[in-house]
Amino acid sequence: xxxxxxxxxxxxxxxxxxxxxxxxxxxxxxxxxxxxxxxxxxxxxxxxxxxxxxxxxxxxxxxxxxxxxxxxxxxxxxxxxxxxxxxxxxxxxxxxxxxxxxxxxxxxxxxxxxxxxxxxxxxxxxxxxxxxxxxxxxxxxxxxxxxxxxxxxxxxxxxxxxxxxxxxxxxxxxxxxxxxxxxxxxxxxxxxxxxxxxxxxxxxxxxxxxxxxxxxxxxxxxxxxxxxxxxxxxxxxxxxxxxxxxxxxxxxxxxxxxxxxxxxxxxxxxxxxxxxxxxxxxxxxxxxxxxxxxxxxxxxxxxxxxxxxxxxxxxxxxxxxxxxxxxxxxxxxxxxxxxxxxxxxxxxxxxxxxxxxxxxxxxxx
Amino acid sequence: xxxxxxxxxxxxxxxxxxxxxxxxxxxxxxxxxxxxxxxxxxxxxxxxxxxxxxxxxxxxxxxxxxxxxxxxxxxxxxxxxxxxxxxxxxxxxxxxxxxxxxxxxxxxxxxxxxxxxxxxxxxxxxxxxxxxxxxxxxxxxxxxxxxxxxxxxxxxxxxxxxxxxxxxxxxxxxxxxxxxxxxxxxxxxxxxxxxxxxxxxxxxxxxxxxxxxxxxxxxxxxxxxxxxxxxxxxxxxxxxxxxxxxxxxxxxxxxxxxxxxxxxxxxx
Ligand SMILES: Nc1ncnc2c1ncn2[C@@H]1O[C@H](COP(=O)(O)OP(=O)(O)OP(=O)(O)O)[C@@H](O)[C@H]1O
Ligand SMILES: [Mg+2]
Numbered sequence: 263x264x265x266x267x268x269x270x271x272x273x274x275x276x277x278x279x280x281x282x283x284x285x286x287x288x289x290x291x292x293x294x295x296x297x298x299x300x301x302x303x304x305x306x307x308x309x310x311x312x313x314x315x316x317x318x319x320x321x322x323x324x325x326x327x328x329x330x331x332x333x334x335x336x337x338x339x340x341x342x343x344x345x346x347x348x349x350x351x352x353x354x355x356x357x358x359x360x361x362x363x364x365x366x367x368x369x370x371x372x373x374x375x376x377x378x379x380x381x382x383x384x385x386x387x388x389x390x391x392x393x394x395x396x397x398x399x400x401x402x403x404x405x406x407x408x409x410x411x412x413x414x415x416x417x418x419x420x421x422x423x424x425x426x427x428x429x430x431x432x433x434x435x436x437x438x439x440x441x442x443x444x445x446x447x448x449x450x451x452x453x454x455x456x457x458x459x460x461x462x463x464x465x466x467x468x469x470x471x472x473x474x475x476x477x478x479x480x481x482x483x484x485x486x487x488x489x490x491x492x493x494x495x496x497x498x499x500x501x502x503x504x505x506x507x508x509x510x511x512x513x514x515x516x517x518x519x520x521x522x523x524x525x526x527x528x529x530x531x532x533x534x535x536x537x538x539x540x541x542x543x544x545x546x547x548x549x550x551x552x553x554x555x556x557x558x559x560x561x562x563x564x565x566x567x568x569x570x571x572x573x574x575x576x577x578x579x580x581x582x583x584x585x586x587x588x589x590x591x592x593x594x595x596x597x598x599x600x601x602x603x604x605x606x607x608x609x610x611x612x613x614x615x616x617x618x619x620x621x622x623x624x625x626x627x
Numbered sequence: 628x629x630x631x632x633x634x635x636x637x638x639x640x641x642x643x644x645x646x647x648x649x650x651x652x653x654x655x656x657x658x659x660x661x662x663x664x665x666x667x668x669x670x671x672x673x674x675x676x677x678x679x680x681x682x683x684x685x686x687x688x689x690x691x692x693x694x695x696x697x698x699x700x701x702x703x704x705x706x707x708x709x710x711x712x713x714x715x716x717x718x719x720x721x722x723x724x725x726x727x728x729x730x731x732x733x734x735x736x737x738x739x740x741x742x743x744x745x746x747x748x749x750x751x752x753x754x755x756x757x758x759x760x761x762x763x764x765x766x767x768x769x770x771x772x773x774x775x776x777x778x779x780x781x782x783x784x785x786x787x788x789x790x791x792x793x794x795x796x797x798x799x800x801x802x803x804x805x806x807x808x809x810x811x812x813x814x815x816x817x818x819x820x821x822x823x824x825x826x827x828x829x830x831x832x833x834x835x836x837x838x839x840x841x842x843x844x845x846x847x848x849x850x851x852x853x854x855x856x857x858x859x860x861x862x863x864x865x866x867x868x869x870x871x872x873x874x875x876x877x878x879x880x881x882x883x884x885x886x887x888x889x890x891x892x893x894x895x
Pocket of ligand 1: 277278287288289307308309310311312313314315316463
């Protein structure tokens with residue numbers, strides 16, 4: 263775990279514009295990132311936020327408008343795609359239809375001039391690594407989507423790249439297979455120890471697999487951190503909203519009390535821990551509350567009160583929509599354990615929302 | 628009940644159409660075996676004498692040889708040029724691409740007679756003597772657009788990410804072309820070559836204007852129509868050529884469509 267596998271410095275890509283006849287699209291805007299060697303790093307963001315473009319800039323399929331890509335400390339601006347020590351797993355797999363599976367996997371070693379015997383041995387190893395030892399003679403079209411996905415992985419991994427780039431590699435698979443492949447991919451990454459740069463717009467997938475996540479929006483990186491960090495301490499409202507479900511409530515800073523901070527809302531008040539930055543008394547802020555971190559109590563408990571408006575049973579949990587005095591709606595989720603959750607509160611019941619100070623996030627407006 | 632009358636009407640229509648289209652060819656083949664120098668019914672009897680006489684018709688065989696040679700050479704050149712043009716237009720963005728495409732496909736809509744006259748004027752102005760070479764130039768011009776369209780259609784059918792994948796795996800541009808683009812496009816290129824060949828082989832108007840002393844088969848056949856007694860030999864050769872052309876075109880079509888479903892699935 264020494265040194266950076268990939269470093270992006272002020273990386274910017276603007277499409278169009280050169281000819282002046284199209285609207286300029288700033289796909290990537292000044293991205294600075296350092297990806298550690300051996301890390302499972304995920305670029306997470308909504309559709310069109312520039313994830314694929316970032317990956318293609320690293321792979322060398324696009325030329326940056328400004329900024330630089332460094333791989334293992336070496337600047338890549340003069341290095342064409344076919345000389346970069348990275349390999350990519352394409353979203354549509356891009357397997358060569360005219361070659362057999364074994365020939366597909368052997369493509370990289372062959373191009374690099376590896377001897378036949380050595381090559382055959384490595385191909386077999388690579389196919390065994392992705393648990394497809396017997397399909398070497400088939401054409402890609404004769405494989406299922408999940409199998410094609412693994413062949414694409416084997417074809418990339420056989421080259422032992424410094425960095426493996428994966429563009430939504432599980433996007434085309436059905437949910438169940440997807441879940442299984444997530445686990446497999448993660449194990450595979452730990453087994454081979456190669457740096458993975460993984461692109462997805464699925465936040466659950468990102469949380470489950472990554473060592474660190476960069477949350478992107480609109481061509482920019484908003485937050486970089488471990489799954490726990492980005493989920494528990496979202497830096498911006500966008501991050502809180504995009505990763506998991508979040509209630510946003512307008513509030514005002516009331517007073518500091520020890521290491522806590524009282525915030526007033528219409529209909530009550532809440533105690534928050536932190537924040538690091540200094541906030542003025544009376545300042546308007548936004549509170550971010552995760553539904554699963556909110557507990558409900560009968561209305562005499564004090565704190566933030568409201569009325570239950572909707573109760574939805576969703577199997578593991580029950581979802582309550584509570585209406586505050588301000589008219590704002592807050593979603594709370596209670597796990598269905600014993601007496602809790604289901605049946606505990608009904609529509610029209612007055613309740614109090616409880617939330618541990620550590621789980622009340624204050625976002626500066 | 629009501630619905631069943633329509634297919635039979637359709638079948639009748641289809642039969643008439645097929646008859647209209649293929650009767651001349653059938654007649655041609657039938658007369659090649661007819662034991663009479665006159666092209667009239669009723670048929671006189673079965674003979675192979677015209678096929679034997681064909682062996683002695685040295686001039687005609689020479690024209691046939693010329694046509695084969697010309698067809699192969701001009702198709703090779705047209706296939707090379709057309710394939711390169713197809714790759715350029717499908718995989719690169721460049722200035723005036725629209726104009727390039729329009730110019731390259733112009734021969735599709737220019738009448739061959741006009742093209743023949745135009746080339747004739749050009750060659751005589753520049754001082755190039757008419758020969759099989761000049762005919763070849765005309766045929767290349769005619770065939771390039773066909774090649775371009777056939778190969779471009781194939782290139783459009785597979786995603787550019789395949790080429791990126793090849794480069795990602797370490798292949799240079801030329802190696803990518805050699806190992807990925809050309810193999811995938813090969814059936815289309817082969818089909819384009821065969822299409823060019825048949826076009827060149829039976830092309831008359833351009834050949835007629837541009838031919839020198841060495842002539843092509845269609846031009847030679849036309850010149851022989853003045854001599855009624857040579858007609859059966861011409862008919863016989865035509866029948867042979869006809870059968871070969873159909874076989875070639877079927878092969879070209881088979882090549883063009885071969886493997887397409889497989890690639891379609893990969894690119895989902
Ligand atoms: N070759 C291109 N020419 C012009 N605009 C492009 C090009 N490639 C991408 N863009 C634009 O750049 C922006 C970012 O695209 P990109 O493909 O990187 O998004 P993404 O995050 O991968 O999205 P998705 O999740 O949908 O794949 C989009 O607005 C897209 O339209
Ligand atoms: Mg993308």
